[in-house]
Amino acid sequence: MNRLKKADDCFVCKVCGSTVALEGAGTRHRNHCPNCLSSVHLDEEPGDRKSICQGVMDPVGVWVRADGEWAILHRCRSCGVFHSNRIAADDNPVKLMSLAVKPLASPPFPLEFLEKMIALMGQGGTVGKGME
Secondary structure (H helix, E strand, O other): OOOOOOOOOEEEOOOOOOEEEOOOOOOOOOOOOOOOOOEEOOOOOOOOOOOOOOOEEEEEEEEEOOOOOEEEEEEEOOOOOEEEEEOOOOOOHHHHHHHHHHHHHOOOOOHHHHHHHHHHHHOOOOOOOOOO
8 A cells, every 4th residue: 555645546455455545534645455454565764655675564453642543553574564554534443443452362371360360359369479
């Protein structure tokens, strides 16, 4: 995906094949597909279009900026670089929410550990005690 200079410009997503236009994005710059949220590694610095990589950038997470605005975290399949991109007004809300809850769906510890921790806390215990 690339930054569009004119409202009638569009591109075809390298991942899902959707035709993507600027209209509906709520911004002058479109840097990812609103359907699958994928992007292309075009920049070294935002807007410079100097990347020689040109790899597909997969959406791997979301974060909330200090002003409350959501941004998508992208990782390049080819070189592994991470970039952050503002969400657009027409981004797929189901895809955005799926990215947001992904860590909760796959915690880095067994859920039984969480249950034990909650039980201990309810008994006035401290986290970490009796967790073996």
